[in-house]
Amino acid sequence: MDDDDEDVFAIRRAFSKYDDTIQLKHLSDGAKAVDHLLAIQEFRDLPDLVLLDINMPRVNGFETLQALRSSNLTRHLPIIILSTSDSVREIRQAYASGANAHMIKPSSMSRLQEFVRAIALFWLDTAALPNQN
Numbered sequence: 001m002d003d004d005d006e007d008v009f010a011i012r013r014a015f016s017k018y019d020d021t022i023q024l025k026h027l028s029d030g031a032k033a034v035d036h037l038l039a040i041q042e043f044r045d046l047p048d049l050v051l052l053d054i055n056m057p058r059v060n061g062f063e064t065l066q067a068l069r070s071s072n073l074t075r076h077l078p079i080i081i082l083s084t085s086d087s088v089r090e091i092r093q094a095y096a097s098g099a100n101a102h103m104i105k106p107s108s109m110s111r112l113q114e115f116v117r118a119i120a121l122f123w124l125d126t127a128a129l130p131n132q133n
Contacts, residue, residue, distance in 0.1 A: 010109065011051070014116035022120065030059030034067045037074050046131050049123045050079045052099075054090065062097050069098035076130040078123060 008026050015022050025047065027033040033052070040046055050068075054061035061081060068074040081094040081102045094102040103119075106112045123129070 007053075007105065010112055011116065014109075014112045015120065017113060018117050018120050019124075022124065029057045030061060030064035032058075033064050034059060037068060037077070038071055040073065043073060043131050046074065046077055048078070048129050048131065049119075050077060051082050051119075052079055054081060054083045054085070054094075062093060065094070065097045065099060078127070078129060080119065080123070 012024055012026075015024060025036075027036055033050075033056075037046070037050075052061045052064060056064070059067070061083075065079060065081070068077060068079065078100045079098070081099045082105050083090060083094075083102065084105050086104055091102045103115070106115045
């Protein structure tokens with residue numbers, strides 16, 4: 001979830017270069033994300049992973065994270081906070097709110113490709129996720 005269309009395009013492109021079978025769903029603000037994810041009825045229908053920007057309109061990333069962690073269905077959903085900030089206070093708040101990771105958005109396309117590869121290798125190819133059989 002990210003409100004910056006250029007970031008979304010770049011992340012989509014990087015994931016498609018890594019593996020074009022990975023399906024991404026983009027929601028442009030935290031309120032839409034919360035509504036969408038909390039409306040899901042079956043655990044198996046949840047996404048494998050959520051990439052969450054902090055600075056989103058209406059409901060920010062921290063509020064979105066807290067709402068998702070308060071639901072029994074989404075409590076264990078892997079959520080990575082993506083930010084341009086390396087603020088220690090922000091990083092601590094992300095983990096205190098229940099983030100599985102806090103990652104700094106890379107500034108170049110080549111670094112973004114490495115970034116996406118690292119996320120996909122660990123979270124989609126290596127880690128055992130709660131909604132996998």
